[in-house]
Amino acid sequence: MLSLLKKLTAGTPAPVQPETPPATPAADKVDPYMLGLHDAMLSGWFNQQTGELFSGFPVTPEDTLLDVGCGDGGNVHFCGMRGAKIIIADIDAAKVEATRQRLGDTPARDVECHVTDCNPLPIADETATRVVSTEVIEHVDDPAQFLAELVRVGKPGALYLLSVPHPSSEDLQKDIAAAEYFQKPNHIRIISEEQFKAMVSDAGLEVISHSQYGFYWSMWMLLFWEAKVDFSNPDHPLLNHWADTWQAILASPRGTQIKQALDAVVAKSQVIIARKP
Template sequence: MLRLLKKLTATTPVPAPAEPVAAPAAKADSYALGLHDAVLSGWFNQQTDELFKGFVVSADDTVLDVGCGDGGNVHFCGMRGAKIIIADIDGAKVEATRQRLSDTPARDIECHVSDCNPLPIADATATRVVSTEVIEHVDDPAQFLAELVRVGKPGALYLLSVPHPSSEDLQKDIAAPEYFQKPNHIRVISEDQFKAMVNEAGLEIISHSQYGFYWSLWMLLFWEAKVDLSDPDHPLLNHWANTWQAVLDSPRGLQIKQALDAVVAKSQVIIARKPVA
């Protein structure tokens, strides 16, 4: 009997208990993660009322956003009770932003559909001027910036951003050709060129920073994924978002993010002031 049992157990070993299978990780939301990454970079600080680090907005301000896009920036400002003026060449975006602002305590909302050449706004109107990711699209940056300066009050703060060349260089052989054609990115602006543009417009630069490694890599993968931007569901993008979430959740996640932002950044941001005299 013992021989038989040994024989049977030798030829048909009892299987070991199966290892528990881990549940698949939840898919990170690319856009929600991008917003979280932006907050870590200094955007949308609700505790300090800074739209971006160093750019405080209060109910006393008149905020002009030129090229308002989806309205995220002015929604933050509207929640501070500021007067809001928006201008964009796309009438649908202006209307969508107007509706988005309707649930804020903004003390007034003024909307313009305009190519901003010139701006339909009186001289010395705004105490805060915002224009993010617009200058790379316009035919004449000097003329565009001159208009922004004209409508700001003496002492007004300016929040300006353009794509960083490190990210643009990363995209140049991968992006769809129209990405670098009118009306999209018709110029790549270096750090020195950006600072010179702002200085030559008559503004005093307060800070110049960069952020957005996450978005730089996301956009690179987006071109390969060939999905709709409104529903970017693809393994390449989902895995990247999950990886970046894991990086941010790690003990030195913020330090790693800052190191990578310094190497490849989606955007460069200047805060400047219009001289009082």
């Protein structure tokens, strides 16, 4: 059989190999954090045109803005660029120093820094015209005491921007997240929409608006736990494909409408704008 095959193929010209097509340039990898920033801006954050840190929360050069739990300083950097006086407070000295340095390239009227557990805040009564505290209340032992301090340091008429994780996202993470995610010093409580509004109202503030956003981050976090990568370098096919998909959704003709529909179902955060009487 082998000899017959050789005879049949003797003198048969070798098959022509197809030319290798030129390599397609690799698409730029989607940065999940920059995509998250874009998604947040679509939800009302960081509006350069109106000067609003979040919809309904304008910041002007005349304002004295206090950020309690400043984190990486993204919120106060925006406000510093508006020329406001900035006061930052956080329990983490390294974050306070990093944020202080980050504010160095802004036209902020002044920058005041405090390393504190906020019990109490080392700030005089009726100091701030704008008070910000995002994703902090779920960490603290006594939310009522914490909010009382925020109210104490605000001037009459001061606006408050407060956020906590939305229960829809927290419930989604419960059986998937690492155990420490729901242990001190991380999230020690899940706060319902009704509880959040009651906390703010009971502290003596008038709730102006209550909204939610962040389906993108809810799904990203869910996949993050499964990917088991480091948060500082979250490179994994699950996360990369999700970022690609979300970017394609936002770029589609009804992308914003789809985002709003999904944000209404599973949101990473809920946001309250309130006023001190």
